[in-house]
Amino acid sequence: MLVLLKSSLMIAVVAALLAVPFVPHLIYPVFVMKVMCFALFACAYNLLLGHTGIVSFGHAAFFGTAAYVTGYAMRDLGLPPEIGIAAGIICSAALGAAIGTLAIRRQGIYLAMITLALAQLVYFVFLQAEFTGAEDGMQEIPRGVLFGLINLRSDINLFYVVMAFIGAGLWLVYRIVNSPFGEVLRAIREHEPRARSLGYAIEKYKILAFALSAGLSGLAGSLKCIVFQLAALTDVHWHMSGEVILMTLLGGMSTVFGPAIGAILVSALHHYFDALGAWVTIVIGLIFILCVLVFRRGVVGQLHHMLQEQRPTALHAGRLDLKEGQHAQV
Amino acid sequence: MEIFGVPLQAFLGQIILGLVNGAFYAVLSLGLAIIFGLLRIVNFAHGAFFMTGAFVAFILGRHLNLGYWSSLLAVPVVVGLFGVLFERLFLRRIYGLDPIYGLLLTFGLVLVIEGGFRVAFGSSGHPFPTPPELRGVWDLGFMILPVYRAFVIGVAVVVCLATWFIIEKTRVGAYLRAATERPDLTRAFGINVPLLLTLTYGSGVGLAAFAGVLAAPIQHVYPSMGSDLVIIVFAIVVIGGLGSIMGSAVTGLGLGVIEGLTKVYYSQASATVVFLVMALVLLLRPAGLFGREET
Numbered sequence: 201m202l203v204l205l206k207s208s209l210m211i212a213v214v215a216a217l218l219a220v221p222f223v224p225h226l227i228y229p230v231f232v233m234k235v236m237c238f239a240l241f242a243c244a245y246n247l248l249l250g251h252t253g254i255v256s257f258g259h260a261a262f263f264g265t266a267a268y269v270t271g272y273a274m275r276d277l278g279l280p281p282e283i284g285i286a287a288g289i290i291c292s293a294a295l296g297a298a299i300g301t302l303a304i305r306r307q308g309i310y311l312a313m314i315t316l317a318l319a320q321l322v323y324f325v326f327l328q329a330e331f332t333g334a335e336d337g338m339q340e341i342p343r344g345v346l347f348g349l350i351n352l353r354s355d356i357n358l359f360y361v362v363m364a365f366i367g368a369g370l371w372l373v374y375r376i377v378n379s380p381f382g383e384v385l386r387a388i389r390e391h392e393p394r395a396r397s398l399g400y401a402i403e404k405y406k407i408l409a410f411a412l413s414a415g416l417s418g419l420a421g422s423l424k425c426i427v428f429q430l431a432a433l434t435d436v437h438w439h440m441s442g443e444v445i446l447m448t449l450l451g452g453m454s455t456v457f458g459p460a461i462g463a464i465l466v467s468a469l470h471h472y473f474d475a476l477g478a479w480v481t482i483v484i485g486l487i488f489i490l491c492v493l494v495f496r497r498g499v500v501g502q503l504h505h506m507l508q509e510q511r512p513t514a515l516h517a518g519r520l521d522l523k524e525g526q527h528a529q530v
Numbered sequence: 531m532e533i534f535g536v537p538l539q540a541f542l543g544q545i546i547l548g549l550v551n552g553a554f555y556a557v558l559s560l561g562l563a564i565i566f567g568l569l570r571i572v573n574f575a576h577g578a579f580f581m582t583g584a585f586v587a588f589i590l591g592r593h594l595n596l597g598y599w600s601s602l603l604a605v606p607v608v609v610g611l612f613g614v615l616f617e618r619l620f621l622r623r624i625y626g627l628d629p630i631y632g633l634l635l636t637f638g639l640v641l642v643i644e645g646g647f648r649v650a651f652g653s654s655g656h657p658f659p660t661p662p663e664l665r666g667v668w669d670l671g672f673m674i675l676p677v678y679r680a681f682v683i684g685v686a687v688v689v690c691l692a693t694w695f696i697i698e699k700t701r702v703g704a705y706l707r708a709a710t711e712r713p714d715l716t717r718a719f720g721i722n723v724p725l726l727l728t729l730t731y732g733s734g735v736g737l738a739a740f741a742g743v744l745a746a747p748i749q750h751v752y753p754s755m756g757s758d759l760v761i762i763v764f765a766i767v768v769i770g771g772l773g774s775i776m777g778s779a780v781t782g783l784g785l786g787v788i789e790g791l792t793k794v795y796y797s798q799a800s801a802t803v804v805f806l807v808m809a810l811v812l813l814l815r816p817a818g819l820f821g822r823e824e825t
Contacts, residue, residue: 255630302809305816309572309629310768314812317765321805328798438761442637449634478648485641492635493623 202507217363221356229359230427235467236366237424242447242459243373244416249445250453251377252409253389257312258299258319259417259444262292264436265322266418267425271338272331274426281344281352281426285365288422289415295322296414300407316438323436337432341425352426362423369419370457376412377456385409417444446484449491452498461499536794542673544790550679550748552786553686554580557741558763559770559778560693561734566772567710568730571621571632577760578643579735583609583742584751585647588658598661598747605743606736613735617728625727640757647753655750682744689737690779697775706730765808770820777820 220232241263248254266288273284303314326332333339343352352358376382384405387395396402425431434440443466451462466484473480491498497505558576565573586605590596596604616639624631664678697703709716709723717723742756749755763782770781785804793800811818 255633257633302812305812306768309633312630312633313572313764313768314808316761317768317805317808320761320765321802321809324801324805328801438757442641445634445637478645481641481645481648485638485643485645488638488641489620489635492631492638493620496631 214367218360221359229355231467231471233359233362233427234424234471235464236362237420237427238444238447238463238467239460240366240369240373240423241417241420242444242451242463243370243457244413244420245444246448246453246456246459247373247376247385247413247416248409249448250455250459251382251389252385252406254304254406254409255308255312255445256303256315256410256413257438257441257445258315258317258322259414260436260438260440261299261319261322262296262414262417263421263424263440263444264326264431264433265295266292266421267431267435268326268332268338270422270425271341271431274344275338275341276331280348281346284344284426285419285422288425289418292418292421293411293415296417297407297411299414300410303410304403304406316441319436319438319441323433323438326436327433332431332433335433337430339430341429341431343426343429358427362427365419365423369416370460373416374456381405381408442488443484446488446491448498449496450487450498452501452504454497455500455504458498458500465499534795539673541794544794545787546673546675546679546683546790547793548787548790549683549783550786551789552783553683554741554745554759554782555763555766555786556779556782557686557689557744558738558759559766559782560690560775561737562763562767563772563775563778564693564697565731565734568706569621569625569632569727570629571636572629572764573731573734574633574636574760575616575639575643576636576734576738576763577756577758578640579609579613579738579756580742580745580759581647581751581753581756582612582643583739584658584746584749584755585651585742585753586739587743587746588656588751591658598659598743602740602743606740609739609742610732610736614728614732616735617731621731622724622727644753644757651753653753655752655755658746658751660747678747682748685744686741686783689740690776693737694775694779762804765804769804769808769811769818771818774820781819 217232217236220227221229241259245256245259248256269291270284270288273279273287274281279287299315299318302318303311306314327334331338343358345351346357346361350357350361352361384395384400387398387400388402388405392402421435424435447462447466448459449462450465451460452458469483470480473483495502558580562573562576565571565576583605586608587596587598587601590601590604591598620635620639621632624635660678664681666677668675668677668680695703697706705716705721705726708719709721709726713723745755766781766785767778769785770778772778785807788807789800789803792803799806
């Protein structure tokens with residue numbers, strides 16, 4: 201029943217997305233592309249937060265680095281988009297491995313502070329580096345021709361290409377979560393000493409999780425850079441790191457695709473209330489506070505919880521309680 | 531006279547600037563350490579309260595004509611009371627949870643406070659006059675020392691010593707230390723620990739606001755002045771470890787000086803040197819300079 205619901209929902213979403221470029225008067229395709237990028241960013245982030253129990257407060261560094269690297273490769277070196285995106289992903293993943301290696305030397309709250317500080321370091325590097333254009337950002341990045349075949353200057357082509365890349369990224373997130381590797385990550389989240397005692401090299405798994413999460417965040421950043429033809433300091437600013445946490449928390453960090461829902465909600469808030477200026481920041485702050493205080497399961501997590509609760513079997517209810525209890529530790 | 535090719539005057543000037551910055555780092559990381567010790571909450575909003583302190587002094591000065599000295603006393607109380615309110619209404623609800631929720635909750639508060647001041651005052655800086663008694667400079671012969679900067683460094687040292695004294699040598703401090711080590715047992719002895727938590731948060735926040743008033747005449751007053759600072763303070767806290775009060779104060783001052791020296795010799799790195807030091811400390815001594823291995 202639940203599986204049927206999920207697959208029909210998935211088909212509906214894909215069908216709706218396929219239709220978007222043909223109804224620009226209903227919904228702005230560029231906005232949808234932006235939302236897709238953030239959906240992947242949030243789901244990639246949740247590989248660490250929800251599935252490994254690591255709170256990174258510096259994911260903007262990965263998102264922004266990929267955007268800058270892709271922009272540099274495509275505008276200043278004149279490389280095609282596929283190389284630009286690949287370079288962005290590789291740099292982000294490498295940066296993720298480096299930051300991860302440093303950060304996992306401490307745990308919990310310290311780890312969050314370390315990632316925040318290292319991301320700020322990355323921010324200053326981009327602020328001072330010559331090719332980034334500092335406060336102006338990197339502008340007029342060409343969209344190029346993908347694989348020498350698909351001209352991305354056409355908005356319709358770009359939309360489907362972005363959709364395909366995001367789809368692949370989300371599929372990869374799903375595969376990682378549901379792989380033996382994902383199981384190990386959850387074991388680390390639930391009980392690190394026990395996972396260690398079972399012989400898993402915890403540090404390697406954590407660093408790999410960091411690199412994967414950063415690389416996928418990088419894919420999102422590279423695509424965002426191509427869509428907007430812009431890489432800017434807002435992409436590496438700590439506000440962005442906070443925002444991706446909010447998306448994840450709001451969507452539900454116990455789920456795989458919940459963060460995507462969070463990304464839709466937060467992006468919509470920015471998009472439709474942009475005229476209110478700093479009020480949006482206040483509202484986002486309030487949502488943050490509310491989520492932490494009373495809505496820690498998030499939208500999808502809550503829905504999931506309610507659907508599962510309706511099932512009568514005691515066995516399931518028991519298992520769920522266990523999950524909930526464990527989850528409160530994250 | 532020159533030191534490694536830099537005129538002594540410029541060299542000492544940067545050291546003093548570094549000490550001034552370090553003074554703010556010290557007072558802020560002190561407050562963070564006290565709050566974390568007792569409440570197990572990393573107060574992301576510490577920088578926002580610092581900024582609020584500067585803004586409240588600015589508003590009081592402009593609309594009520596309140597002088598600098600009265601502000602220095604009144605503002606920490608006002609902002610501290612706000613902190614008390616926040617603790618009672620919000621923080622209290624998440625004590626049982628993972629400390630990370632405390633970081634996220636106070637991060638939300640940062641967005642609300644910063645957004646609020648941005649709506650009311652815009653993003654740009656507002657000048658704040660130096661009090662007349664502290665204007666001017668002292669000519670020490672080998673260098674020119676602005677009086678206000680010397681005042682800030684002196685006050686910060688006094689504040690750090692006073693905090694250390696209160697925590698280590700007074701009865702209230704003993705309660706505080708007891709509640710940090712064994713909250714349940716301390717409660718069993720009839721000490722009102724929840725009240726202690728509230729007061730601690732309030733004083734920590736008040737301390738941040740106090741630093742904000744001190745900083746107002748040096749920097750302009752603007753909404754993001756606190757959050758830029760708090761990230762550096764986080765790095766300092768990672769370097770020093772949250773375990774020791776004097777440790778965080780010394781680390782703060784020391785890193786201020788290192789930052790000043792970097793400005794002299796390789797100014798491009800002055801914004802990042804604290805983070806680089808943090809990375810180095812993590813590689814060599816993961817628990818931090820004064821830290822105990824955390825659980």
